[in-house]
Amino acid sequence: MEEVIGRTCLPLVRDEVWLPVEETAQVGRARRSATSLAERLGFDATRTAEVGLAVTEVGTNLYKHAQQGAVLIRTVRGERDAAIEIVALDRGPGIRDLTLAQQDGQSTTGTLGVGLGAVARLATTCSMTSQPGRGTALVARFLLKADRVPEWGEEPAAGLTRPIGGEDVCGDAYAVCRSADRLVLMMCDGSGHGPLAAAASELAVRIFRDEPAGQPEALVARLHTALRGTRGGAVAVADIDLVTRKVRYCGLGNIGAAVLADGRKQGMISVPGVAGHQARTIRAFDYALPERAVVVMHSDGLTERWGADQAGDLIVDPPVLVAATLLREAGVRNDDACVLVARTA
Ligand SMILES: [Mn+2]
Numbered sequence: 081m082e083e084v085i086g087r088t089c090l091p092l093v094r095d096e097v098w099l100p101v102e103e104t105a106q107v108g109r110a111r112r113s114a115t116s117l118a119e120r121l122g123f124d125a126t127r128t129a130e131v132g133l134a135v136t137e138v139g140t141n142l143y144k145h146a147q148q149g150a151v152l153i154r155t156v157r158g159e160r161d162a163a164i165e166i167v168a169l170d171r172g173p174g175i176r177d178l179t180l181a182q183q184d185g186q187s188t189t190g191t192l193g194v195g196l197g198a199v200a201r202l203a204t205t206c207s208m209t210s211q212p213g214r215g216t217a218l219v220a221r222f223l224l225k226a227d228r229v230p231e232w233g234e235e236p237a238a239g240l241t242r243p244i245g246g247e248d249v250c251g252d253a254y255a256v257c258r259s260a261d262r263l264v265l266m267m268c269d270g271s272g273h274g275p276l277a278a279a280a281s282e283l284a285v286r287i288f289r290d291e292p293a294g295q296p297e298a299l300v301a302r303l304h305t306a307l308r309g310t311r312g313g314a315v316a317v318a319d320i321d322l323v324t325r326k327v328r329y330c331g332l333g334n335i336g337a338a339v340l341a342d343g344r345k346q347g348m349i350s351v352p353g354v355a356g357h358q359a360r361t362i363r364a365f366d367y368a369l370p371e372r373a374v375v376v377m378h379s380d381g382l383t384e385r386w387g388a389d390q391a392g393d394l395i396v397d398p399p400v401l402v403a404a405t406l407l408r409e410a411g412v413r414n415d416d417a418c419v420l421v422a423r424t425a
Pocket residue numbers: 269379380381415416
């Protein structure tokens with residue numbers, strides 16, 4: 081992991097590919113996509129086959145029981161360790177008893193309900209969340225060995241990106257860095273979509289990860305300067321102080337952000353502008369962080385219509401599942417989408 085004076089960045093996720101899984105042929109495609117990534121990461125034949133088996137289980141459940149099932153396959157790469165991550169999302173009936181569904185031999189009717197014991201056993205980590213009547217989200221991670229503890233430890237934040245329909249690359253990107261007492265989140269929505277939007281947001285990620293810690297408004301100003309000569313984009317930084325329990329947020333352009341706590345959603349303010357092109361003012365605002373608060377940032381590939389009714393579930397799930405649930409509930413298909421979730425307890 082890269083380190084800048086006591087500050088480490090969470091590993092980047094790469095190679096993201098979203099695949100619809102609504103018919104049996106698409107299960108095979110998802111499996112091949114996952115196993116070829118596993119081979120590229122140097123997984124041996126046995127472990128690669130285990131990854132394939134897990135994707136087949138998840139995918140089969142999706143096409144049999146779900147509506148609008150989709151699988152995201154991606155890699156998480158640290159300095160020494162690398163993982164394959166499978167995220168499955170659907171709008172099926174959901175599962176009422178997740179514990180029961182994960183026991184081998186239980187064929188609970190409901191999305192993702194069958195054979196999940198096998199997935200959980202093969203994966204290094206596996207978790208699932210379900211909102212009855214709305215759908216299910218599952219994440220399974222595979223390291224080289226099932227019982228390996230990755231170098232990056234437990235991640236307090238996780239994000240998801242999904243390209244606009246018809247594009248392979250997403251023009252939105254995010255990064256997370258942490259130190260002993262803080263967690264700093266950055267998101268960039270490169271203007272437009274496609275490779276040039278991705279180039280702008282990837283540059284923002286590189287600069288943010290290399291930059292020493294600083295106030296969010298200084299980081300946003302730095303990114304504004306750095307993005308000249310690119311398409312530019314919306315940029316935001318949230319600096320979470322885990323000791324004083326405050327978040328200082330600076331957004332330039334259309335990045336949505338909120339603190340979720342006690343069943344309430346407190347929106348955070350971004351000012352108008354385009355990083356790299358136009359910034360009349362760059363301003364940061366402070367917000368309180370109640371106990372167990374969750375901080376969410378998202379691009380305009382998600383609507384603002386989420387939160388209040390889901391706040392209870394969102395606060396207990398791992399960040400990647402919260403991100404997946406929000407993408408399902410609020411994601412739009414006619415724009416790149418990015419959602420980033422941090423747990424602060
Ligand atoms: Mn956008």
